[in-house]
Amino acid sequence: MKAVFFENGQLKIADRPEPSATAGQVVVKLKAASLNRRDLYTPKRLGDKASAVILGSDGAGIIEALGEGVKNFKIGDEVIINPSLRWYEQSVVPPADFDIVSLPDDGTFAEKIAISVEQIEPKPAYLTFEEAATLGIAPLTGYRALVTKAAIQAGETLFIPGASSGVATFIIQFAKNLGARVIVTSRSADKLAAAKELGADLAINTADDWSLRLQDEVIDTVIDSVGAATFNRSLAVLKKGGKLVTFGATTADVTSFNLRDFFYGQYTLYGTTLGCRVEFRACLAHITTHKMKPVIDRVYPIEQAQQAMERLRKNQQFGKIVITM
Known part of the structure; x- marks a missing residue:
């Protein structure tokens, strides 16, 4: 599958192995993902000798496969990714095992992602995949x-x-x-x-x-x-x-x-930084209730991810930058 990843000090756009769903996971065929400033910082955190890590924390797509024990979702469901890993309940600070999608595990700048079913939510039906892909870190x-x-x-x-x-x-x-x-x-x-x-x-x-x-x-x-x-x-x-x-x-x-x-x-x-699943669901409910439309600055195909990241680096955007798969 095509992906945007950082490996041995270089940002690359090339093929990576397709993921498979283990117990409690789903494979999401991603339609779109959005950029965040952390995507610019992740390569520095990894260092020049790091093995390949796919960037990207936000995304929207369609469930393609279910791992053992997955309930409440089915193949074909349209979903978004909750980038706040393992922070489920309201708390002053996140739990000790909190992480954000894309570091240390692979992220959303790819045609597919395998992720815990606990980290997905239904896509608001009135939004396009490009719009829904912004519903992650920023909101x-x-x-x-x-x-x-x-x-x-x-x-x-x-x-x-x-x-x-x-x-x-x-x-x-x-x-x-x-x-x-x-x-x-x-x-x-x-x-x-x-x-x-x-x-x-x-x-x-x-x-x-x-x-x-x-x-x-x-x-x-x-x-x-x-x-x-x-x-x-x-x-x-x-x-x-x-x-x-x-x-x-x-x-x-x-x-x-x-x-x-x-x-x-x-x-x-x-x-403050990011938030828990309770807040994410409340945020999505607010967005849906008010029929909010995310502000999209520009949409790039995944092949032009370098240009997308450069636009973000130069602070040229107003709103979210999106890449499509």
Whole structure:
């Protein structure tokens, strides 16, 4: 089968052996998969001498084979992959055996994947396979950040530095569905316009003076994945007693901030990543109830996976990048 994998320090698009279903597993014939920033980082984590690992954490397809003991699903069912491995119940932190699809095991950038039946969910019928392939890391991360951690309420104001990531495009829609006011930033006029079209109430340039532009706003919550470049700027516009939720560090992992200002401001800082199956199912129910449409930036055939990853690396996208098999 054709796959995108990393082996001995090189990203390759070539044939790999087809998987088979062991007890409790299914084989899914994948129709589409979507990219996440972790796909750019996985090769570095593997190192130059690693044996082949297929990249990709999100995907949608059709069940082709059932392993022994599989119930509740049948051959021909249309399904999506839950990338959050073995994190089933609601908890503050994931269990010790938690992993994410594609490291250490093979991922979704392939024509087929064998995976535990516990990691699949029915595909929302109204979505195409390309749209459904985005329902993985991005919406789950965004839902946990917004609902579980921030506990956003109708009438509150949410500030999102960086409007164009897959996670951000889901958070904008979730927040609007829940009755919040949403403010975003970007350096791109096109991305600011796209965010407004998606539902953002106010979109400002990242280079602007945020304190000046937002002086008439009361920011209840900030959800930030940019990292060091925006952390202190976000704190500066957050109301006293407000919440800052972080789930990423695109610019840099390490930052510093004034502790005295922080504790006098009575701020709350949350860290989060991905989420459990309970949250994933709640997220899917929200998406289905509101008939949400994932924002797809561009679709590439699997043969052009290198180009797709380069577009993500350069932050050129607005929404999710998808590859098809």
